[in-house]
Amino acid sequence: MYQEYDYKNRILILDKFYFLTPTSTEINETGTCISCTMGLESLSYHELTKSDGSSYNIIVARCVSCSLIFSIWHDSLWDWIEDYQIDEFFEYVKSKGIEEYDEKQKVSIKKIDEISKKRLYFVFSPKELEALQAKSKGEKYIRQNLYRARQKYSLFEELFGIKILI
Ligand SMILES: [Zn+2]
Secondary structure, three states: OOEEEEOOOOEEEEOOOEEEOOOEOOOOEEEEOOOOOOEEEEEEEEEEEOOOOOEEEEEEEEEOOOOOEEEEEEEOOOOEEEEEEEOEEOOOOHHHOEEEEOOOOOEEEEOHHHOOHHHHHHHOOHHHHHHHHHHHOOOOOOHHHHHHHHOOHHHHHHHHOEEEOO
């Protein structure tokens, strides 16, 4: 499984699909480093429910000595499954993404262009949408139109379960 971790925001992304925000960032000793055998300290806790219904508790932890980062997988009953070293890192930039929540709280990041126009036009005016698209691409936009669009984000989320973070 391809794993990426955002150290700053403590977000774990699996297979570029499951977007897992932390359920806790408590610091606990969580075992030993498979590389140097020193202790691991937790950075964040995550819960994963896959599309086949299986669920997991994942702890991301860092070695206190060599600083390697691992994901420690447990099943839903907290029985240990396996440790994986994480070596892909990213920093989640909120202004560039949209989080789409489905019924199981899985989240994927989408570009505004990937959201159905029908849905967008249902809530936003053409001018507001223009401002949203421009802002997401880092282009010039009319501030007032973006401001008006932002006031409709919660409505959009309520209607379609899509959270806009532009
Ligand atoms: Zn180590």
